[in-house]
Amino acid sequence: MKHLLKIGLALIAMAPLNVKAQSAKKLPTGIYEIVPKSAFGFKDATTGKPVFVEPKTAVTIKHCVELIKDYDINDASPLISVKLDSAGTVLLKKLTGRFVGKKMAIIAGNQLISTPVISAPLSTGFFPISNHFNNAETERLKEQLQAELAATKQVPATAVK
Secondary structure (H helix, E strand, C coil): CCCEECCCHHHEECCECCCCCECCCCCCCEEEEEECCCCCEEECCCCCCEEEEEEEEEEEHHHEEEEEEEEECCCCCEEEEEEECHHHHHHHHHHHHHCCCCEEEEEECCEEEECCEECCCCCCCEEEECCCCCHHHHHHHHHHHHHHHHHHHCCCHHHCC
């Protein structure tokens, strides 16, 4: 049975992007502040314009305690829900609170996944990674993120759900 994610998704409007937009400099998976210029640039595959992010202003996978495959409540498309630890939850609420009405960048696997507009602070301790993926793409991304999380936490990848 499909479980629809209700936490957090109503708070952001996803701007679909092609996930081929990659930076030459590697960034951990996370949600980042978009800035006018930085060394960490991605190409928005929809508009062709560059998107620059500030790596110091981010909630990253190091704050993750669990990765959950879930489904969007609006269109039932699969997504990954990132569950954060308490420090990450506080940081996400603070960060998204500063950017209400503005875009932020979701980076996963060193690729620009989406640039959601934050419509309210995310205070639940979860943030979604979504781009209208199919099930196979979602599974591949989840496996990639599990390996990244395992490396960050220095635990075997099999210990991560």
